[in-house]
Amino acid sequence: xxxxxxxxxxxxxxxxxxxxxxxxxxxxxxxxxxxxxxxxxxxxxxxxxxxxxxxxxxxxxxxxxxxxxxxxxxxxxxxxxxxxxxxxxxxxxxxxxxxxxxxxxxxxxxxxxxxxxxxxxxxxxxxxxxxxxxxxxxxxxxxxxxxxxxxxxxxxxxxxxxxxxxxxxxxxxxxxxxxxxxxxxxxxxxxxxxxxxxxxxxxxxxxxxxxxxxxxxxxx
Numbered sequence: 001x002x003x004x005x006x007x008x009x010x011x012x013x014x015x016x017x018x019x020x021x022x023x024x025x026x027x028x029x030x031x032x033x034x035x036x037x038x039x040x041x042x043x044x045x046x047x048x049x050x051x052x053x054x055x056x057x058x059x060x061x062x063x064x065x066x067x068x069x070x071x072x073x074x075x076x077x078x079x080x081x082x083x084x085x086x087x088x089x090x091x092x093x094x095x096x097x098x099x100x101x102x103x104x105x106x107x108x109x110x111x112x113x114x115x116x117x118x119x120x121x122x123x124x125x126x127x128x129x130x131x132x133x134x135x136x137x138x139x140x141x142x143x144x145x146x147x148x149x150x151x152x153x154x155x156x157x158x159x160x161x162x163x164x165x166x167x168x169x170x171x172x173x174x175x176x177x178x179x180x181x182x183x184x185x186x187x188x189x190x191x192x193x194x195x196x197x198x199x200x201x202x203x204x205x206x207x208x209x210x211x212x213x214x215x216x217x218x219x220x
Contacts, residue, residue: 004081005041008149010132015039017081031144040132040146042079044088046153047197048097051118053207054175056161057194058168066137071172072191085151089124097171098162101155113156113208124155127201136192152197154204156211176205 003020018026027037048056055074062069077092079085086103093101101122104112109125116123133150136143161171174182179198183190198205 003078005078006081008040008042010038010040010147012131012149020078027146028141028144031146032142037144037146040148042085043133043148043150044075044077044079044085044092044153045073045150045193045197046075046089046092046124046155047201047205048074048122048155048157049205050158050173051156051208053205053210054173055179055205056157057172057174057179059170059172060191061169066139067191068139070138070191071189071194072168073194073197074171076193085126089153093122096163096168099157099159101157103153110212114212118156118208119158122155122157122159124153126151127154127204128152152201154201156208176202 004017005020005023007015007018007023009015023039023041027039030039031037050056058072058074060067060070060072075092075096077088077096079088083091089103090101093099099122100120101124103124103126106125109123112123129149129151131149132147135146135148135150137146163171176198183195183198187195
């Protein structure tokens, strides 16, 4: 069944509900003719860490229309019409990487990482929301810049990962330092989304033991 997306203007006002393929046909034509896109949809973007603070990075399939073969954020997805952000996170974790997940508030998250076995379930929290996040999409038909209403998440999971829908051809695990060095050495191999997230949300790319310190009463 084809996904229906809520389409918004750049001020965040809903315009209509539209089939995903039709929306993308429209905005690609719009960008080709005018050099800009004035419609957007809601999306989520996530970075997944293990309990040691190592980051899971997805390598996109070479058959993808956009950013083929590039290293990317762990998970990304559209918010389907009628779905909440939290449901979208849970759905994308299951559909793309095959594990159960839950989205928590900051306080719940810090408490949960102390007592939850993250080899069984992934724990996520929201870290940011951007009204007009510009994503650079590289494709055989030419690059284009697409605005999204985007919510960003960080999470922990130690269990097995099983590719389920062909979105990626592999996943690699990096320390924060290793990933920054690779991006600096070979920037063309990484998506602009990932570069942005590593730079903007570096304070969250930490081991679980550091995440729980504020709850235990001793700040760094």
